[in-house]
Every structure is written in structure tokens, then in C-alpha cells.
Amino acid sequence: MATVTLRGIQKSFKDAEILRGIDLDIAEGEFVSLVGPSGCGKSTLLRIIAGLEGATAGEVLLDGVSVSGMRAADRNLSMVFQSYALYPHLTVAENIAVPLRMRRLNRWQRLPLVGGFMGGAAARSIAADVQRAAEMLEIGPLLDRRPGEMSGGQRQRVALARALVRDPAAFLLDEPLSNLDAKLRAHTRTEITELHRKLGATFIYVTHDQVEAMTMSDRIAVMMGGEILQCDTPAQIYADPCDLRVAEFVGSPRINVIPAEADKDGRISIPGCPLPLRHTGRATLRLALRPEALFLTESSAKLRGKVAHVENMGHEFVVQIAVPELPDCLVLRTSAQAVVGDAVGIGFDPGRALIFDAMGGRCRNVTAQVFA
Structure with missing residues (x-):
């Protein structure tokens, strides 16, 4: 060989x-x-x-x-x-x-x-x-x-x-x-x-x-x-x-890509919602989250949407959620059954968030941190 x-x-x-x-x-x-x-x-x-x-x-x-x-x-x-x-x-x-x-x-x-x-x-x-x-x-x-x-x-x-x-x-x-x-x-x-x-x-x-x-x-x-x-x-x-x-090519269901901004203090936000991440400088970013990094949470969550589609995979559900401020539905995996039309809150694991710059390159200078 x-x-x-x-x-x-x-x-x-x-x-x-x-x-x-x-x-x-x-x-x-x-x-x-x-x-x-x-x-x-x-x-x-x-x-x-x-x-x-x-x-x-x-x-x-x-x-x-x-x-x-x-x-x-x-x-x-x-x-x-x-x-x-x-x-x-x-x-x-x-x-x-x-x-x-x-x-x-x-x-x-x-x-x-x-x-x-x-x-x-x-x-x-x-x-x-x-x-x-x-x-x-x-x-x-x-x-x-x-x-x-x-x-x-x-x-x-x-x-x-x-x-x-x-x-x-x-x-x-x-x-x-x-x-x-x-x-x-x-x-x-x-x-x-x-x-x-x-x-x-x-x-x-x-x-x-x-x-x-x-x-x-x-x-x-x-x-x-x-x-x-x-x-x-x-x-x-x-x-x-x-x-x-x-990131977009590998993985099924597809990875979620969300437009994001970092202000002068490094606080990252997406349309309609600040996120528990911090960046070292002001920048236009894209936040990427695998479907398993998202989860359904209580209705008081800052990031909220409406269930648009549910796929029953037998051992889990693949749920698409329409968020008014975002151009595309968010896709998540869950063991909990969801009903089309329900209003739901969405949470995510900050440690699994991937941040990319405007050109698609990976940003390594990002820390997961919950804002007070």
C-alpha cells in the first residue's frame, strides 16, 4: 500500500x-x-x-x-x-x-x-x-x-x-x-x-x-x-x-445561519434579540447553530417564533420555526412534540455557537458569556 x-x-x-x-x-x-x-x-x-x-x-x-x-x-x-x-x-x-x-x-x-x-x-x-x-x-x-x-x-x-x-x-x-x-x-x-x-x-x-x-x-x-x-x-x-x-455543506438537517452584529462593547445581537455571546470588536457577523444546539423553551424567552413545519422522524422531531425578525426559519431537533402554529420560545447552547465573519471565515475570538 x-x-x-x-x-x-x-x-x-x-x-x-x-x-x-x-x-x-x-x-x-x-x-x-x-x-x-x-x-x-x-x-x-x-x-x-x-x-x-x-x-x-x-x-x-x-x-x-x-x-x-x-x-x-x-x-x-x-x-x-x-x-x-x-x-x-x-x-x-x-x-x-x-x-x-x-x-x-x-x-x-x-x-x-x-x-x-x-x-x-x-x-x-x-x-x-x-x-x-x-x-x-x-x-x-x-x-x-x-x-x-x-x-x-x-x-x-x-x-x-x-x-x-x-x-x-x-x-x-x-x-x-x-x-x-x-x-x-x-x-x-x-x-x-x-x-x-x-x-x-x-x-x-x-x-x-x-x-x-x-x-x-x-x-x-x-x-x-x-x-x-x-x-x-x-x-x-x-x-x-x-x-x-x-458548515453549511456538512450536516443534515442544515445548519442555522443567522445575521448578527457586535457593538463596540462586543455584545452580539441578532434582529430582535441580544445573544449570550461576546466578540472582541465591532463587526458584521453570521451566527451558525446546528439543529441540536437549539431547543424549545418557555414562552418568556427573548427569541420567539411560530412553528411552521414538523417532521416526525420516529425517534425525534425536526421542527422549523418562523421568527419574524429572521429571513429563514430556524431548524431544531427535539424529542418533544410540537404543533404547527404554536408560539414557542427558542433557546440555544452558547458553547456550541459558531461565529463567522462577513466573508465566511471562522471567528475564533468569541467567548460564550451570559449577559447580566
């Missing part, structure tokens, strides 16, 4: 700048997800690592050795595509064997008729490796089927087995679960995580689904506009985002 290092990766198509100087270090055996909205450059970056695209500038290093000028076939990386990319006329066993046949057999040995007499020990070795990969992914009984005879989840396992059988330096996965239904996605997430644990291999995983990134990764690189805004553990990304765009 290999370390993967990216240094100053840039990519442009004519006048369109797709990647803007990406730097990233991925340790051996680490599971790193590249996550962001469509068009942020994450799939392009993965293809550059794989060697399927050339970078306009910068270099890719595997175990400290530059592979930027190396063909994709020579990089010893396995890639799993969103579309599975299986050959419909081949069986599962034949699909899994494709990369091994291309590497271990010469042109004559790969011929359909002649190759059967010339393959010998190499063909038996390939068959054994295919069986091993199939058993690891529990698709041994499917080896004689063709892709059209299998479900989406089974085809995804075949694609993973084809990547696994090569024993690559690193696995590259480009939104491999996007074609599966919700239940199967959750199951396959667990399978991929377990596969990573068993192999101890380096995984680079591209997704726009934050749930996949949060539940599977050792670290998450949040990308927007061709840049990595933050790369950290899932817990740190969620609890301590360095940029408002990261």
Missing part, C-alpha cells in the same frame, strides 16, 4: 479553471473522502491521481515518487467507477480477471482459442486470485453469471472485486454507490468500510453524499470551487468548520 501526495495540482479546460493548486497528503492505509457539490472538481482530481487526466500544473507522488508522467496502467492504482464499467458479454469471473489477464498474459495467451492451450500456470494463478477476491466480497456463487443477470448491489461488488484482485497500491472510488437505492447504499457503505479495515489499504473516495463521507472516512477533504476548504476528521469537520461553506 502507498502514500499519496498531491502538490500544487491545477487543471484548466481552456479558460475554465477546474482545480486551483490542490495540496493533500494521504497516509498509507488511510481512508480519505473528497466531498463537495457537483462541479467542485473532486472527480477530476481523482482522475488526475489515476492518470486518466493530465494536470495543467503540479505533481502526483506515490510513496514519494512522482508519477505525473506515468501512464495510468503503470501506476498500480485500481479505480471503481460510478457506472461499474463491467463488460456485459463476460461472466463475473471473466470481468474480475480482466486486469490480471492484461498484466500476466501475453497477446497470444489472451486469444480465445489458442490461449486455452498456452495459458498454463498463469491462467490457473489468475483463476485462484479471482476466486479469492470473489470469496472476500461474498460473490463466489455469482461467478458464472453475467452483469445483466444481477442486481445493482451485486454488480457493485463485482466492480470492487475487479479492483481488489490486482492488489493495488491504492483504491480510487468515484461515487460508487450513487446508482444504488437508499437501503442498499447503507449496506454497501458498511461493506466498503469493512473491506478497508481488512485490507489496511489506502482508499481515496469521491462522493457528493456527506453521509457516506462522515460514516466511512478517516479524514474528509471538503472541496468547493476547485479548492480544498478543509481536510480533517469527520468529527472535527462537523463540530469545528473553518469556513461557513463547510
Whole structure:
């Protein structure tokens, strides 16, 4: 398994700048997800690592050795595509064997008729490796089927087995679960995580689904506009985002973002309500609160609104509250049932408030303090 290092990766198509100087270090055996909205450059970056695209500038290093000028076939990386990319006329066993046949057999040995007499020990070795990969992914009984005879989840396992059988330096996965239904996605997430644990291999995983990134990764690189805004553990990304765009992208339900002001004494207020926070100077700010940081409280609370919508999630309620002074409804999680139309008070945990400046950068010089 290999370390993967990216240094100053840039990519442009004519006048369109797709990647803007990406730097990233991925340790051996680490599971790193590249996550962001469509068009942020994450799939392009993965293809550059794989060697399927050339970078306009910068270099890719595997175990400290530059592979930027190396063909994709020579990089010893396995890639799993969103579309599975299986050959419909081949069986599962034949699909899994494709990369091994291309590497271990010469042109004559790969011929359909002649190759059967010339393959010998190499063909038996390939068959054994295919069986091993199939058993690891529990698709041994499917080896004689063709892709059209299998479900989406089974085809995804075949694609993973084809990547696994090569024993690559690193696995590259480009939104491999996007074609599966919700239940199967959750199951396959667990399978991929377990596969990573068993192999101890380096995984680079591209997704726009934050749930996949949060539940599977050792670290998450949040990308927007061709840049990595933050790369950290899932817990740190969620609890301590360095940029408002990261805070808004990660988390479901969405984070609440409220316009705020700090006066000359550092007292922070939002429209219609002073808040128990203090800032070091006068500024236009944005206050961000996760739904679990808000709670319903007594009607005498200074921040008040009317329940606009309630979603019953079974174990909790997601409540949207319209506050007259605020442009958007506040969203909170609660175990208490709320009724649409009720007037309610809203409280929050000052220690969980995130403050961002007018440009979306994180303000660290904020202290939680209840005003007298």
C-alpha cells in the first residue's frame, strides 16, 4: 500500500479553471473522502491521481515518487467507477480477471482459442486470485453469471472485486454507490468500510453524499470551487468548520445561519434579540447553530417564533420555526412534540455557537458569556 501526495495540482479546460493548486497528503492505509457539490472538481482530481487526466500544473507522488508522467496502467492504482464499467458479454469471473489477464498474459495467451492451450500456470494463478477476491466480497456463487443477470448491489461488488484482485497500491472510488437505492447504499457503505479495515489499504473516495463521507472516512477533504476548504476528521469537520461553506455543506438537517452584529462593547445581537455571546470588536457577523444546539423553551424567552413545519422522524422531531425578525426559519431537533402554529420560545447552547465573519471565515475570538 502507498502514500499519496498531491502538490500544487491545477487543471484548466481552456479558460475554465477546474482545480486551483490542490495540496493533500494521504497516509498509507488511510481512508480519505473528497466531498463537495457537483462541479467542485473532486472527480477530476481523482482522475488526475489515476492518470486518466493530465494536470495543467503540479505533481502526483506515490510513496514519494512522482508519477505525473506515468501512464495510468503503470501506476498500480485500481479505480471503481460510478457506472461499474463491467463488460456485459463476460461472466463475473471473466470481468474480475480482466486486469490480471492484461498484466500476466501475453497477446497470444489472451486469444480465445489458442490461449486455452498456452495459458498454463498463469491462467490457473489468475483463476485462484479471482476466486479469492470473489470469496472476500461474498460473490463466489455469482461467478458464472453475467452483469445483466444481477442486481445493482451485486454488480457493485463485482466492480470492487475487479479492483481488489490486482492488489493495488491504492483504491480510487468515484461515487460508487450513487446508482444504488437508499437501503442498499447503507449496506454497501458498511461493506466498503469493512473491506478497508481488512485490507489496511489506502482508499481515496469521491462522493457528493456527506453521509457516506462522515460514516466511512478517516479524514474528509471538503472541496468547493476547485479548492480544498478543509481536510480533517469527520468529527472535527462537523463540530469545528473553518469556513461557513463547510458548515453549511456538512450536516443534515442544515445548519442555522443567522445575521448578527457586535457593538463596540462586543455584545452580539441578532434582529430582535441580544445573544449570550461576546466578540472582541465591532463587526458584521453570521451566527451558525446546528439543529441540536437549539431547543424549545418557555414562552418568556427573548427569541420567539411560530412553528411552521414538523417532521416526525420516529425517534425525534425536526421542527422549523418562523421568527419574524429572521429571513429563514430556524431548524431544531427535539424529542418533544410540537404543533404547527404554536408560539414557542427558542433557546440555544452558547458553547456550541459558531461565529463567522462577513466573508465566511471562522471567528475564533468569541467567548460564550451570559449577559447580566
